[in-house]
Amino acid sequence: MNDAPTRSLPNDDVTAVSKAAAGAVLTIDLGAIRENYRRLKAKLGSVRCAGVLKADGYGLGAAQVASALMREGCDIFFVALLAEGIALRKTVGAGPDIYVLNGLPPGSEPEALAAGLCTVINSGVQLKAWRAAARGAGRRLPAAIQVDSGMSRLGMAPAEVEAVTKDFGALDGIDVKYVMSHLACADEPRHPANEQQRMEFERLRAMLPAAPASLANSSGIFLGPSYHYDLARPGAALYGINPTPGAANPMLSVLRLEAKVAQTRSVEKGAGVGYGHAYHAEGPLSLATISFGYADGWLRRSASAAWFEGVRLPFLGRVSMDSIVLDISALQPGKLREGDLVELLGPSQSVDDAAGHAGTIGYEILAGLGARFHRRYVNA
Template sequence: MNDASKRSLPEDVAAISEAVAGAVLTIDLGAIRENYRRLKARLGDVRCAGVVKADGYGVGASQVAAALLREGCDTFFVALLGEGIALRRSLGPGPAIFVLNGIPPGAEPDAVAADLCAVINSVGQLVAWRAAARRAGRKLPAAIQVDSGMSRLGMAPGDVECIAADPQAFDGIDIRYVMSHLACADEPEHPANEKQRLAFERLRKMLPEAPASLTNSSGIFLGPSFHYDLARPGAALYGINPTPAKLNPMLPVVRLQAKVAQTRVIEKGAGVGYGHTYHAQGPLRLATISFGYADGWQRRAASAAWFEGTRLPFLGRVSMDSIILDISALPADKLRDGDLVELLGPSQSVDDAAGHAGTIGYEILTSLGPRFHRRYVNG
């Protein structure tokens, strides 16, 4: 690269990223902090953790955790050991970081070195963490997860009964919490909620006395009997509705906008997109945006973008890197190359997009790909 080329490059790396990206994802860290405050208000004196697995539900675990730390959150949950190690590097010493899926066999030294808390889901994991404590010469922190009826992770009731009879089962283990997870908390009237709560009560009484944790985002709204000592909200922090049958009590967190790559006019009868699944019924003005299923937008997800309050329907199929919009409702020359149209934001929430795709907001957020310029505001 010659000197003239170097001089022509912007000095601000963020400006380069936004200039070359096909889409911009804006994450409002202030909204995440407000959502945390709203959940804390419902919990009263109950402690509130932050779940930042899957890179903070796709919006950035380190940025989200740092924002929550400023709100007083000192306990975080990730799914995988690698996520925990990365978060420890980001946050530094101090906050507790629990690994929900447990520590993989043989990786216990890595977890100890990163000062992570194991979530123990099986007798095998318990034995391995106990051995790691012997090697470390000190007690190691852990949460004991019991399966109260979800059949996903956690010790089965039979296993809990067995270890309860072993006085040395928890030698070297600093039990921070006994925990479980609700399967149907987003359906308040579902009988499984109370059934799980009662099962959790029975199982935790077999184990050494320790603080308890059962509640996820939706579980917070089931009432105080589900709150115990620590709540573990995830989705609600990111603006996903924890009470699907009611108005969303959370603030929206993300805004996704895609750039217009090209505009055109087509005549009646022109085919649009792969397979010509749409033919123009008359003259139309179109815009192609630099955004597609390679960016995580499912082909069945919400089929419109928005520009200054005007709905712009998708036409034809979603492509890997582009989507065609009908912009005929806008005044001529209103939308130009390089302008941003909204996919997620005030006009279309994450839950709205999920409804069109027959899925949930979690999947929409965590599917968003790495090609966006990520812009953090109100941090």
Template sequence: MNDVLKKSVPEGAAAESATVGESAAGAILTIDLGAIRENYRRLKARLGGARCAGVVKADGYGLGAGQVAAALAKEGCDIFFVALLSEGALLRKALGWRPAIYVLNGIAPGAEGEAEAAGLTAVINSVEQLAAWHAAARRAGRKLPAAIQVDSGMSRLGMAAAEVEAVAGDLQAFDGIDVTLVMSHLACADEPAYPANEQQRLEFERLRKMLPKAPASLANSSGIFLGPRFHYDLARPGAALYGINPTPAEPNPMLPVVRLEARIIQTRNLHSGTGVGYGHAFHVTEPMAAATISLGYGDGWHRRAAAAAFLDGVRLPFLGRVSMDSIILDISALPPGRLKAGDLVQLIGPSQTVDQAAGHAGTIGYEILTSLGHRFHRRYVNR
């Protein structure tokens, strides 16, 4: 590990986390900004001549939008996507006025002036949002930039085909609006053989031809790996930047980004017949050694994640239920005395990836990352 860039939690985190150092923290989340930059380079290389944006919604997938976006900007990324106006406003403060910041959910009714003042670009998903942005441009006395999102088959966000056809025949619909992007979103890109991918691409082709001529964007992280037909002018990777596998059926082409370590609170020897944890969900059948770590569902570790911790590659299974602030481990596989109070064990890292941890919880890596709480000491490094 090379330079440690920052040893503080993101703005808005709990005051307790902001005042304790690494040695006093119950758990440490290490975020490798160098790995994020390398992942961006790898994705960009796959895109050929297409541009590559950075999706930093949900506070950079839980890892710190400001820190992540600043690292991507050093790689030349100057287009970012967030979900909410509030996220965009914070990112604008962090990055300054140069990059374009798109708000994927569009602008809430009545908040158009705030978005315009922050220099944010609305992603227009409906005729109502289009009319509101048109009115905002008229009030501002200038053209306002916008992306037009069409629903090509996911049924989540974007103008439906009937709406696109309606505005296509309205010569005044886009007055005052500078359409900088026409976009849609793939529903099944992580399943390359799924017919919906090509169906969505063809529908996107059909719909975008009805709209003002502008750069096109369809590919998310997994969409980049579907090949050049899906790349268009701009790709919008999110999960892959953070080390989540965009090709689940194949080895992960991305570098891991996070390491989560929890501190040992205490160790003990358990005798046969002893009940462990809430509800005595585990009963000891033969003498064993156990340790309690300072991490639980209050930190975002899923209560149903029947996983394990690791030390020097040795698996240390969970015993009983995950508590709010702690988890009990079976450390019998370690030499006696190997672990003591204050030592760290790994929950996410080389021995257990984000995707593997997600599998134990019956969820996806996205949810694991965005659930990680702010009680951790957060350490930003550049490997």
């Protein structure tokens, strides 16, 4: 474990958007994220466990999540982009290792060096550039080498790996910390691609210098020890997304999203609601409009509901950019008033539930959460 300082957060971390000014409140439970990390560590035993903080910690705040994970002993992080790595380094200090999953854009190597980042080498072009950077720096530079074991997304193709074995100087100046790959179907335990990828990973890494290996993502951790290797790289599971679809979620929920009521009204039978009059009242209704919409990351194609004191309040009509209309007829008149908060994500509806309504995955829901919320970090 490193001895870099972690940023102390109060239980109510006031963001740039005040609670009074915001149309919605996003509460992130850092204690739940820490517990999820502990659960994953228990599953892994002695295997190291990193934290994936790409897309600003899956939309929940990379700086705050990193601080929480460091308190649990996490000292290795993965981001997607160089810009994310530079920003994270300013938060976590010099101690933790930070790997850039997508590798470095051409010509950006000096920025990565200045920030003390480790690149993930995905191609022969990236390998050549990092080797040149090491030569210019006059020292060996750390990196992970990613091989494409069958996802056809990122990683050195088999032919490129084979070329490395024939070039004795290919890895000059490069300190290979990990050989890694990524599973395409880990959330489907019986999918034959999982074992096919594991076997291809074994074949490809055998061509490279001996180094610790990393293959398992969140769902990969639950495929069993043969997928764990030396380092696991969970992301979604840390943030409460179910890594075992079809089974009970072994992770804790980490967030609550609530939107403010902007206005209430009553309408008569036949009244059109929202753009295109996509809904017409089938009888007298009580409605509430909330200050929340697709600009806040709630997908326009979503068909779902909000909750107030455990009562389901269906959406009516289309999701607008800044507002959604709710049917509040199930509540007693006057029960819900302007300024009250209704729950969109939380105990009544998980991220995975909301994703199911939208025909997408929890990752997209989290990554799309907007910047207009008042954000509260609790149990720091």
